[in-house]
Amino acid sequence: MQPIEITCENVTKRYPGRRSSVTALDDVSMRVAPGEFVSLLGPSGCGKTTLLRLIGGLEAATDGELRIDGRPVEQPHPELGIVFQADLLMPWRTVLDNVLLQADVRRRRSPEMIERAKQLLAQVGLDGFLDSYPHQLSGGMKQRVGICRGLLHRPRLLLMDEPFAALDAMTRDQLSLDLSRLATESGTTILFVTHSIPEAVFLSDRIYVMSARPGRIAAELSVDLPKPRRLAHRQGQEFTRRVAEVTGIFKELGVFAADDYDEEGVSA
Structure with missing residues (x-):
């Protein structure tokens, strides 16, 4: 499996308003190399999720070009996986069946897919919960299921929109470890949206810092x-040097990067 390359050139996104349009993104250019883990880091409302949706083919840019492996983004890529902030699990499906949702939608459920789902769940410590339902799981466990679902079909590109934002610090730490290991083993290109400086530094090969x-x-x-x-x-x-460097950038911009800025121990 060859991972995917992402290229954005001079991308702008405007939304219509009552009196005038609202610019969410302005002249954004960036690149994610095949197999890289790249984070988009910035304050709430800075357009991180909008950029993720544009790359995922869920919305169209107003101006500029977005390309995946050199081809314009016109619709969701067939080898794309997405993990959202909300786990979006189906309450009537078991843990195993929630992971297999990808296979069912693509009509590719098979003994091999079932075995891969079980292996992924085992990698994140959920092999004892295959027949459990979402209401029986903690928030962190639900997010693990969502990550496994996103990785089931071996996507060449994984987009992650603040998947750990609603979790406590200890659960976030453990899921960060799980994700780092899974990313290294899969070689998938990952674009990760966050507003946490330490989280971005811990997970990423590169970080793009976004302004308000x-x-x-x-x-x-x-x-x-x-x-x-x-x-x-x-x-x-x-790690300490990079956290301090990013913190300094946000101070220069006049914004804080995270709601948990103080408790992460990086404030002045």
């Missing part, structure tokens, strides 16, 4: 940490 609306690319940073990531890396000099 209208969203623009304010900075681009590389993160040189070994992969897969371990919680010990959060105590290292490189």
Whole structure:
């Protein structure tokens, strides 16, 4: 499986308003190399989710070009996986059947797909919950199911829209570890939306920092940490330096990057 490349050139998105249009994104250019884990980091309302939807083919740009593997984005890519902030599990389906939803929609349920679903669930510690229903799971467990569902069909591109935002700190840490490991093993290209500085630094190969609306690319940073990531890396000099660097960028922009800015220990 060859991972996907994303290219955005001078992308602008405007929404019609009562008196005038509202610009959500303004002249955004960026690239995600095949197999990279890239985060879009910025304050609420800066257009991160809008950009994700444009790349996913769920909306059309007003101006500019978006390409996946050199081809214009006109509809959702057939080898795309999406994980949303809400887990969006079907309450009447078991954990296993929720993961297999991808296969059912594509009419590709098979013994091989069932086995892959079980393997993914085992990788995130849910092999004992195959026959459980969503109401029997914690929030973190539901998100694990959502991630497994997104990875079931071995997508070449995975888009993730703040999937850990509603979780407590300990659960977020564990899911970050799970995601880092799964990303390393799959080689999938991942574009991850977050407003948490430490989360972006911990997970990413590169980070695009976005300004407040209208969203623009304010900075681009590389993160040189070994992969897969371990919680010990959060105590290292490189991690601390990168968190401080990104924090400084947001101070210069006059905005905070995260609702949990203080409790993450990166405030002034």
